[in-house]
Amino acid sequence: MNEIVIRTRDDVADFVGRQPMTKSGLGVVLIALGGVFVDAYDFASLGIGIPGLRAEFHLAPSQLGTITAIMGVGAVLGGIAGGYLTDKVGRLRMFVVDLICLVVATLGASLSPNVTTLLFFRFLMGVGVGLDYPVAFSFLAEFVNTKRRAGSIALWVLLWQVAVATSVIIALIIHFLGYSEHLWRFAVGFGAIPAFVILLLRGKYMWESPLWTANYVGLPEAARLLEKTYGIKVRVEGALGTMAKTASTNYAAIFSGAYRARTFLVSVISLTQSLEYFAVGFYLPSISAVIFGNDFVYAALGTLVSTIAGVIGGLLAAAYVDKLGVRRLIIAGYCIVTVSLLAFWWTAGSVSPYVSIMLIYFFIFGQTLGPGSVSASLAALSYPTLLRGTGTGWAQGMVRVGTILGLFFFPPLLAWIGLSSLMLVLALVPLTGLLSLWLVRWEPVGSRIEEVIESGAIPGATPAT
Secondary structure, eight states: OOEEEEOSHHHHHHHHHHOOOOHHHHHHHHHHTHHHHHHHHHHHHHHHTHHHHHHHHTOOHHHHHHHHHHHHHHHHHHHHHHHHHHHHHOHHHHHHHHHHHHHHHHHHHHTOSSHHHHHHHHHHHHHHHHHHHHHHHHHHHTTSOTTTHHHHHHTHHHHHHHHHHHHHHHHHHHHHTTOGGGHHHHHHHHTHHHHHHHHHHHHHHOOOOHHHHHHHTOHHHHHHHHHHHHOOEEEEOSGGGGOOOOOOOOTTGGGSTTTHHHHHHHHHHHHHHHHHHHHHHTTHHHHHHHHHOSOHHHHHHHHHHHHHHHHHHHHHHHHHHHHHOHHHHHHHHHHHHHHHHHHHHHHTTTSOHHHHHHHHHHHHHHHHHTHHHHHHHHHHTSSOHHHHHHHHHHHHHHHHHHHHHHHHHHHHHHHHHOHHHHHHHHTHHHHHHHHHHHHOOOOOTTOOHHHHHHHTOOOSSOOOO
16 A cells, blocks of 8 residues: 655645546546436426416516525525634535535425425525535545646536426426326425435545645544545654644735735636526526427427537536636636627517527627636635635625525616616627626646745736646
């Protein structure tokens, strides 16, 4: 059995950063991202079930917006609180807590007898997914080697698209079985099954991050986890062997002079990519209905086909972000999104509906190629271990603010100005993201975040590579 010697926390970070990805390691990555699957499945299944939901509870547009946006409110609180707790209590504990929330919330929402109960469980669902993202992205940033780290985090979009496709297929099965009247209940409730399976898998195959342990518990415990994870012998040497890092982990730290510019960039990218996607993506079945007609099958198939564009974009992002950098991919994605939105507005009513829906698919491709996927990599890799949960938690909070804006304001705006004009308004969102990238030229891929915090020479914004 190979033996390594660790004397400092940097030795742990360097060792982890050099380890090749194995099949079992890829399995751990997918299990860590399992909460994304549950979130996306719930997102898509509720979107598909909107007509039935509206009819059952006789919802006005503002009420529908509240039901869809309340999950975002819970996710803002869950993300910000969860990020802080992820740094304080560890990655593994939060992995378990958030999945329990998701199982309970999914079942509760599907069985809700009235709007008030539904709102409560949608809020709890938001808290659960808000808790999950910071811990998942933080864990991956500390588990995967440096050459594959950004791409592994970006895989979350691939799971998202697979989950959307799964929800559509299940909804179609429910529809053809003759249960369309309560389709949204069956579709949403089914999401408790993958949530429970992921909870069991996390309990069996995952354990604490050695890098977090080295910083917060001590090197001896980190050595034990390295031995368990990689099947090696680890010897701890030096005076620091029994010491853990003590630091004040709070949100003020990520807004300090050292990190202020990075946090600004992470905030703008997270908010804008979420706003544009949830404004369009959640209501893709409704958009398909506007283009093709109100038949449920057309709306569902339109959503299903969109996942092909999402999978292609997500795979390309995961494959190339570690080579090209997050900044280049985000710029490319925002440009594609802007062009697709403007083209939809310009050609609305004068081209075939099939051209219009292809522009929406082009939008989804740009979103998953760039800001939608690698914004998570930007957040997780812009902060060291001591602040990573806090930083990604803040980013997740901004994602959910964008979610709230997109979900709450889309229904009344769609009713007021129409679909084509709404696309023109939405084109301002990616342009805002591009402006932030011009102001702050930070590229985390290739940067050694753990080293710079120890030396104290942390630039707020560094030249892009």
